[in-house]
Amino acid sequence: MELELFTAFLGFFFTAVLLVIIFLYLYAIVTPYDDYKLIFEENNLAAALGFGGAIIGVSIPLYSALVHSVSYIDFAIWGFIAILIQLVFAFVVTRLGGKYSFKTKISDGIISVGILMAFLSISIGLLNAGSMSY
Secondary structure (H helix, E strand, O other): OHHHHHHHHHHHHHHHHHHHHHHHHHHHHHOOOOHHHHHHHOOOHHHHHHHHHHHHHHHHHHHHHHHHOOOHHHHHHHHHHHHHHHHHHHHHHOOOOHHHOHHHHHHOOOHHHHHHHHHHHHHHHHHHHHHOOO
């Protein structure tokens, strides 16, 4: 019995980790700036904060999907929906122009905008998770 439970745990856990990895890959594609270059090569704190918020923002609804799912397939479906919602949000927000341009401000390393991006991502993640409580 314990082995079956542990096997189920491993399946859910590693699928959740895989979904986060998929999200990290896709997030870097949907944002108009190179997150990894800004973070790892240019030491851009604003980009790191925004990216970190995005990771937390997607992990919250993945947690909700884990808690509320009735099966592995149910979790996987809701996990992909969680990722999709977070990616759409990131795509839209980073395309705003003018004086509220996240693309320009994060690329320029404006820390306050990175913090705002992080908080917005977390907020969308919470709303995303709350909407999954079926």
